[in-house]
Amino acid sequence: MSAYAWMWVAIVGAGALSWLIKLAGHAVPEHWLENPRVHRIAAFVTVALLAALVGVQTFANGRTLAVDARLAAVAVAAVLLWRRAPFIVVVAAAAGVAAGLRALGWG
Amino acid sequence: MTRVRLDPARQQALSVSLATGAYGLSFGALSVAAGLDVWQTCALSLLVFSGGSQFAFIGVIGAGGSAVSAVATSTFLGLRNGFYGVGLAPVLRPMRGARRAAAAQVTIDESTAVALAQPVEDRAARRAGFWWTGIGVFIAWNAITLLGALLGSRIGDPADWGLDAAAAAAFLALVWPRLAHRRAQAVAAASCVLALVLTPLVPAGLPVLAAAAVAIAAGWGHPRPEEVPE
Numbered sequence: 001m002s003a004y005a006w007m008w009v010a011i012v013g014a015g016a017l018s019w020l021i022k023l024a025g026h027a028v029p030e031h032w033l034e035n036p037r038v039h040r041i042a043a044f045v046t047v048a049l050l051a052a053l054v055g056v057q058t059f060a061n062g063r064t065l066a067v068d069a070r071l072a073a074v075a076v077a078a079v080l081l082w083r084r085a086p087f088i089v090v091v092a093a094a095a096g097v098a099a100g101l102r103a104l105g106w107g
Numbered sequence: 108m109t110r111v112r113l114d115p116a117r118q119q120a121l122s123v124s125l126a127t128g129a130y131g132l133s134f135g136a137l138s139v140a141a142g143l144d145v146w147q148t149c150a151l152s153l154l155v156f157s158g159g160s161q162f163a164f165i166g167v168i169g170a171g172g173s174a175v176s177a178v179a180t181s182t183f184l185g186l187r188n189g190f191y192g193v194g195l196a197p198v199l200r201p202m203r204g205a206r207r208a209a210a211a212q213v214t215i216d217e218s219t220a221v222a223l224a225q226p227v228e229d230r231a232a233r234r235a236g237f238w239w240t241g242i243g244v245f246i247a248w249n250a251i252t253l254l255g256a257l258l259g260s261r262i263g264d265p266a267d268w269g270l271d272a273a274a275a276a277a278f279l280a281l282v283w284p285r286l287a288h289r290r291a292q293a294v295a296a297a298s299c300v301l302a303l304v305l306t307p308l309v310p311a312g313l314p315v316l317a318a319a320a321v322a323i324a325a326g327w328g329h330p331r332p333e334e335v336p337e
């Protein structure tokens with residue numbers, strides 16, 4: 001097979017595996033989830049993964065950590081959330097802070 | 108004149124879809140630059156449909172890696188989506204057949220986050236958040252991937268528009284309502300620190316996945332019911 005055909009095999013394979021992983025979570029047997037410990041862990045897992053994602057998106061640059069315009073933007077977002085600002089305001093303000101700082105040549 | 112007012116779940120779904128979809132532009136452009144053609148680029152967005160996995164796939168190919176290692180890296184980064192399906196069970200079940208197949212395909216960071224950001228007692232809002240965000244991001248991500256692949260390198264960097272910071276802020280806003288109690292706050296802080304400590308040490312994807320260990324530790328004992336971020 002040509003390299004081009006193998007690339008297609010890889011794409012379809014990656015897609016199939018991606019979908020099967022997603023499906024596996026939805027297919028976990030109901031009686032497992034009725035176990036209070038599993039239920040509690042499932043509730044904490046989404047908070048843990050999303051919080052880790054916020055950290056990585058704010059500080060990671062590939063495999064190095066960086067303090068740049070993203071941190072300022074997320075700090076502004078946190079203050080706005082604490083002041084109970086609407087979601088869209090929080091997101092738009094973060095984008096504006098990061099874009100503004102970068103336009104000024106920082107981060 | 109009628110004014111259409113969207114409820115919070117749909118407002119969030121719409122803004123998250125647009126902000127995330129905009130990243131499809133850089134994915135499309137980078138994928139073509141890495142050597143894939145327009146059709147292959149669009150197929151990745153349709154079939155894999157998980158931003159981190161897709162960027163990793165083309166990153167490996169662009170760096171001259173093999174197709175097998177591209178699939179392995181992409182799959183590894185997608186593992187967290189499996190946990191999301193478990194967390195969404197109380198919101199989406201019962202669900203079977205085509206509906207479950209479709210829900211699986213749109214189970215990503217964004218749809219999970221918007222669903223669980225809605226009040227726990229309002230199951231309809233949580234479902235709306237999941238489906239509107241999942242389908243909204245799916246449409247925007249695929250349409251804008253095609254645009255990026257066609258425009259190629261002629262487009263700018265989404266970071267110039269602050270969209271990378273907007274994504275981080277959006278996830279912070281979505282996890283925020285679930286941090287009412289100290290235990291959830293501690294889990295979030297510990298997960299964040301663990302992921303950052305691991306970032307320079309282990310391959311991409313693992314730092315976020317490792318946060319599941321924090322959740323297991325937190326849920327293993329006997330927290331009071333109100334401390335569990337449902």
